[in-house]
Amino acid sequence: MNTWFKSGSPWVWLSAGGVSISLISVIGLLLLIASNGLSYFWPSEIHQFSLKDTEGKNSVVIGEIYDREQIPASQLSHTNLVLPEGTETVERLLVKTGNRELVSLDFRWLLVPQITEQSTPEDLAVIERRTNGNFYGRIEKVIKDGQEVAITELPVLLERVSDFQEEIDELQKDNIGAINYQLERQRLKERKHALDETLTDELKAKFSAENAKLEADYQVLETELLALRAKLARDQLVMVAMGGERVTINFDQILKIHFNNQMSIIEKTGVFFSQIGAFIGDEPREANTEGGVFPAIFGTVLMVLLMTVIVSPFGVVAAIYLHEYAGKNVLTKILRIAVINLAGVPSIVYGVFGLGFFVYMIGGSLDQLFYPETLPSPTFGTPGVLWSAITLAILTLPVVIVSTEEGLSRIPSSMRLGSLALGATKIETLWRIILPIASPAIMTGIILAIARAAGEVAPLMLVGVVKMAPNLPLDGNFPFLHLDRKFMHLGFHIYDVGFQSPNVEAARPLVYATALLLVTIIVALNMTAVSIRNRLREKYRMLEH
Structure with missing residues (x-):
């Protein structure tokens, strides 16, 4: 037994046991989240x-x-x-x-x-509606254009409603939304000229003519919108509820109608995948307890990518300075200690710092200098996706610095001296020799930064994330990418649905489904970064040896 202990085998088995327990725990957690989340999309029996x-x-x-x-x-x-x-x-x-x-x-x-x-x-139906949640009951009448028709007309009516709704959404979000955006821009331009005391009568006439044209276009689109809504209101469905009450539901409120008890396994599988697609691609409804999470997915990915673009160059440059240029003195030691300590600061502290420094100080100054016409309504002096990305970049900066510096320290000094002896400058040595070899370590730091930033919620609650964002940060209006806008985030969405929902039981499956989606996105981002790191490692393996 004493020989066995001295051989080191117990520590090997202990390490293997720890890794196995950790792996089983992670897999078990993912299975729990997946089973509870995916079951939400399966059409249950009524x-x-x-x-x-x-x-x-x-x-x-x-x-x-x-x-x-x-x-x-x-x-x-x-x-x-x-x-x-x-x-x-x-x-x-x-x-x-x-x-x-x-x-x-x-x-x-x-x-x-x-x-x-x-x-x-088998005649029980579940109707998914835009408001008021699901309706369970029996279909008594199907009314098309004021006339009762057979129940077999349901698919045709639903398809017609879907077409009308797509036209309405296009009118509201794209056409009417674009006109409202242009009217607001015209108002701000006119106010800016007034503040600069350059608003002449000629400019006033020009702004009035452009506003009149936009107003005329708006009236035409509004007439089309009212006509489409009138067409939607003509079709109705009369339902019999469980208490015998008769309820009339307009087709403009209906999203889907399913007879779950009539479906086969194949039909239920098709509905299962279609509902997953709707969950990923639709907007949330009913205080986030219904609908999809596409704005939250978009906001999460955009914020993480923007954070990565910001933190990568600053982290790499800081690591290069500390390892390649800074002298080995007290100041350098203090800087390294500060970087290590920054990694242990609670994330909510970064949120408070971002709110005070970036939002109020820098954003408020930008508004005073470049957007005085919008005041007192702030443009950049309010939480937004830009400040969220910068705040998380500072939060993850120590991770990138430490990882990059460790990669630089593993490169033997003989490679630096050999490059310098062959006539290369220090910059050329860094760019052509040191950074390519250290690139896998740099990617490791970026991977760790992405993993942490994607799951952070506390600082985002102060610097940009909201429960419901009416507009995405990306649209068809110039400058197309609006970094000053607030956004939705999957992590905050989980918190809001799970703890702030007015209907906890209805929200519980959504919490699991959203958590599974967040884990999937983080894994996808990390796997992409790992793939890039492995390619870089293979590419520069010969150079390292």
């Missing part, structure tokens, strides 16, 4: 429950089963529920009932002993 309460009243509940749990029978003593002798626990079901215009909550707990009958009728 159940119809016949209930009889303790007072003998009968009722019907229609919905999807979300959860099951066992509760102690002692907790039900106040309900006068009659249970068999010796019953210790009672099962209850969490059912999503939707129909917000009829009931106050989306979910309802049902006690299994009160259920007299449970079935899955």
Whole structure:
């Protein structure tokens, strides 16, 4: 045994065990997130429950089963529920009932002993709406252009509504949005001339003519928009809810209609992937508890890429100075200690610093110098994607510096001296010899920076991220990339949906789905950087040897 310990084998097994436990934990966590998140997109069966309460009243509940749990029978003593002798626990079901215009909550707990009958009728439909969540019930009438038609017309009506809605979205976001943007730009230009005391009568007439033309174009587009909305309002669906109530739903509120109980496995698989696609490509609705997360995906990727572009050159230059040029004195030691200590500063402190220095000081100064016509409404003196990227660049700067300096320290001094002996200057040696060999280490630092920045939330809450951003930072209006705008972020979206949602039960699957998406994006960004690093390592392997 003593020989075995001296051989070092216990430490090998201990290291292997630690790595195995860590790997199993990570895989288990990912499986937990994936199972809970992806199940949200699978079309569940719609159940119809016949209930009889303790007072003998009968009722019907229609919905999807979300959860099951066992509760102690002692907790039900106040309900006068009659249970068999010796019953210790009672099962209850969490059912999503939707129909917000009829009931106050989306979910309802049902006690299994009160259920007299449970079935899955094939005529039950689930209607996904733009507002008020899902509606569960039976279709009684389909009305097209004021006339009742057969239920077989549903696909045609849904396709027509989808076409109309695409035209409406294009009018609102692209055409009308562009005109509103141009009108605002005209107003700011006119105000700037007024502040500079260069607003002549000729300029006033020019601005008035341009504004009149834009207003005329706006009126034409508004007329088209009202006409499209009138066409949408002609088609209706009459539904029968679980209590027998009849509810009329306009087709302009309907996104999808599914008869889940009629679907085969293949049809459910198709709906599953289509709902995943909608989740990735659509905008959020209903206080972020419905719809997709595309603005959050876009904001997260844009912010991370912008942060990477900012932090990479500054981190590499700082590391080169500390290792190649700075003398080995007290000041250099203090700088290295400061860099290492910066890596341990809480991220919220960086957020406070970014808010005070970048947003209020630099952004406010930029507004005073270049955008006085917009004041008191700030342009850059307010949180935005630019300040978020710079703040996270400072947060991740120590990671890039330390990684790059370690890569530089592994390069033998003989390579530097050999290059200088052959007549190369110090700059040429750095550019052609040192940096190519150290590029894998630089990419390692960038990978670590991306991994940390993509998951940070606390500083972003102060310097740019919001619950709902009406416009993306990228659009068709000059200068196309608007770095002054606020943005959505997947990390903050998880926090908001999970802890600030008015409907916690409905939001819980979305939390898992969004977390899985965030992990996937981080892995994709990291794998891209790792691939680049491996190519650089192979390319300069011979040079290193």
